[in-house]
Amino acid sequence: NAGVTQTPKFQVLKTGQSMTLQCAQDMNHEYMSWYRQDPGMGLRLIHYSVGAGITDQGEVPNGYNVSRSTTEDFPLRLLSAAPSQTSVYFCASSYTRDRVNSPLHFGNGTRLTVT
Amino acid sequence: SQELEQSPQSLIVQEGKNLTINCTSSKTLYGLYWYKQKYGEGLIFLMMLQKGGEEKSHEKITAKLDEKKQQSSLHITASQPSHAGTYLCGADKSNFGNEKLTFGTGTRLTIIP
Numbered sequence: 001n002a003g004v005t006q007t008p009k010f011q012v013l014k015t016g017q018s019m020t021l022q023c024a025q026d027m028n029h030e031y032m033s034w035y036r037q038d039p040g041m042g043l044r045l046i047h048y049s050v051g052a053g054i055t056d057q058g059e060v061p062n063g064y065n066v067s068r069s070t071t072e073d074f075p076l077r078l079l080s081a082a083p084s085q086t087s088v089y090f091c092a093s094s095y096t097r098d099r100v101n102s103p104l105h106f107g108n109g110t111r112l113t114v115t
Numbered sequence: 116s117q118e119l120e121q122s123p124q125s126l127i128v129q130e131g132k133n134l135t136i137n138c139t140s141s142k143t144l145y146g147l148y149w150y151k152q153k154y155g156e157g158l159i160f161l162m163m164l165q166k167g168g169e170e171k172s173h174e175k176i177t178a179k180l181d182e183k184k185q186q187s188s189l190h191i192t193a194s195q196p197s198h199a200g201t202y203l204c205g206a207d208k209s210n211f212g213n214e215k216l217t218f219g220t221g222t223r224l225t226i227i228p
Contacts (some may be wrong), residue, residue, distance in 0.1 A: 004157070031213055042119070042145045043203070043218040049213065058215065090157060103148065104205075104213055106157035 002026050006091050006107035013081040013114045021076040021110050023091030029105070031094045032074040033058070036087040037109070043090065049074055081114045082094065088112070119143070119206055121219035130193050131225050136189040136222045138204030146207035147187045148216065149178050151199045161189075161202075191224075199226045 007022045025032065033048035034056075045058030049068040063085060065077040074093075078085060089110045095102040120139045128134045146165040150158040154186065162171045164180035164187060169182040171178050175192045191198055208217055 033214075035218075040220055043205075043216075044213060046215075048214055062170040092158075096213070102213060103160040103163055104158075104216070105160070106150075108155070108157045 004091055004093055004105050004107035005034075006089075006110050008110060009108070011110060011112050013078075013112065015081060015083060015114060017081050018077070018079050019081065021078075021089055021091075021112070023074045023076065023107060025070050025074075025093040025105070026072065027093065027095075027105065028071060029093035029095055030071070031096060031102075032068065033092050033104070034064070034074070034076045034091065035090045036060065037090060038087050046076065046089075078112075081112075083114045086112060086114045118208070118217050119204060119219035121202075121204060121222050123175055123222060124220070125223040125225070127225045127227060131193055132195075134191050134194055134224070136186045136202050138189070138206075140185050140206055142185070142208055144180075144206045144208055146212045147180050147184075148205040148207075149177075149187070149189050150203045150205060151200050152203060152221070156163045158203060162180070171228075194226050196226050196228065199224055219221060 004025045024027040034046040035043040037043045044060045047066040049055045091107045120135045142195045148163045149161040152158045162178045167182040167184045169180045180187045200222045203221045205216040205218045
């Protein structure tokens with residue numbers, strides 16, 4: 001199993017550009033989520049999905065869109081990038097929301113810079 | 116405001132020494148997770164605690180959750196270079212399980228040979 005795969009690893013955007021951060025998992029996990037990690041802020045939840053066709057907002061959803069058309073993929077879209085979106089983005093997945101038996105598995109992150 | 120406070124923010128320890136990292140919440144937690152992150156990589160799950168007074172160990176790492184379920188500590192015995200990295204605590208504060216975890220800002224651990 002590859003686990004949680006994020007692409008690209010690095011990206012530089014200009015203000016106003018759009019792009020999609022890809023996330024794929026091959027573990028048949030129902031639950032997937034996106035976090036951003038900023039210095040001094042910890043990881044903050046952007047959006048999450050409890051299954052194909054179902055998405056919901058996290059703590060910091062503004063400026064980001066998501067969709068979940070398949071169990072495996074959970075792309076994160078930036079419609080009009082802003083410098084405040086410069087961050088490291090992590091995708092995570094788990095079998096269910098069961099905290100005991102299904103801890104989150106994280107990808108290696110996408111480092112995004114918006115100039 | 117940061118809802119999970121970790122201390123210290125950074126720690127430099129000589130190889131072989133013991134160390135402790137703390138994670139504190141102002142609210143009672145339904146679950147407390149410990150993760151380790153190496154620079155440029157994702158988070159690796161270490162342990163999860165959910166019962167007051169619970170203690171778990173894996174190799175030389177021991178994690179405890181206090182009786183009130185508001186504070187957790189991570190203790191490393193006889194530290195090794197492989198223990199270097201950033202340790203993050205994550206918490207389920209709303210009984211949603213994995214759906215809405217809150218994370219601390221991390222403790223960066225450096226091991227000096």
